Amino acid sequence: MDMQTWRDSRATAVEATEALRAALDSLGVPESVWGTLRPVVTFKGTAYVHVGMVRADVADRMCDESPRGYPVTRSVLRYVKHRITQQPDTCTTFEAECMTCDWKAKPSTDGAGVDVQCMSHTGRTGHATFRRSCTSLALVERAE
Numbered sequence: 001m002d003m004q005t006w007r008d009s010r011a012t013a014v015e016a017t018e019a020l021r022a023a024l025d026s027l028g029v030p031e032s033v034w035g036t037l038r039p040v041v042t043f044k045g046t047a048y049v050h051v052g053m054v055r056a057d058v059a060d061r062m063c064d065e066s067p068r069g070y071p072v073t074r075s076v077l078r079y080v081k082h083r084i085t086q087q088p089d090t091c092t093t094f095e096a097e098c099m100t101c102d103w104k105a106k107p108s109t110d111g112a113g114v115d116v117q118c119m120s121h122t123g124r125t126g127h128a129t130f131r132r133s134c135t136s137l138a139l140v141e142r143a144e
């Protein structure tokens with residue numbers, strides 16, 4: 001097999017793998033299941049997607065998605081590249097809550113300020129564990 005044949009087969013295998021990953025992701029299948037999919041090219045240049053073991057409930061769901069029982073529908077298999085960024089003109093909001101009592105920090109766009117509120121709470125109460133979260137608005141756009 002020459003290098004160009006291998007490259008072409010590899011590209012086909014990668015595209016098919018990404019399409020199958022996207023299809024499984026769109027079915028709500030966790031990455032722990034579809035993350036192990038990988039493109040494979042045999043020594044003869046045949047392109048494959050290595051699937052490995054699939055949990056029975058996931059296999060059932062894949063079949064349920066198609067009225068004819070095909071693993072996934074054609075429309076789901078179409079792979080479009082997207083990028084995700086923070087929505088322009090929006091801020092990230094930082095929050096924290098004590099895991100020992102009902103105290104919550106005042107939400108703020110200043111993460112360091114929320115951290116200071118937590119440290120003050122610890123100083124007053126001795127409570128040392130907090131659940132912190134930062135929330136932002138995401139914007140998904142087609143990349144091409």
Ligand SMILES: [Zn+2]
Nearest residue numbers: 098101103127
């Ligand atoms: Zn507390």
